[in-house]
Amino acid sequence: MEQKPLLTPDDLAMLLGISRTSLWRLQQDEKLPEAIRLGPRMVRWRRESVEKWLLDYEQM
Template structure:
């Protein structure tokens, strides 16, 4: 299950933020860059998000 992809709507819900906040964090490099799944489709690997959350909680 290491290849699970988290879509923007799901990630925003999990982080309890709006999609606008998610994209703003992405532009400000506060969030790991997503991977391109298609021309207009992005997502994040679950393991990358979990590592990022750990670093936010410990830093």
């Protein structure tokens, strides 16, 4: 199965093992990689940015 290059909020919450509420809290606190706004109600994250962010987080 091919991995999607853009992650939805549900995808990212599942990947991180957190709820959507916690995801939005992290986003609001600017603790996640920068999101891409595709529309007024559509937000996505680049998979490669999230993977790099996770690696950097693990090395702290």
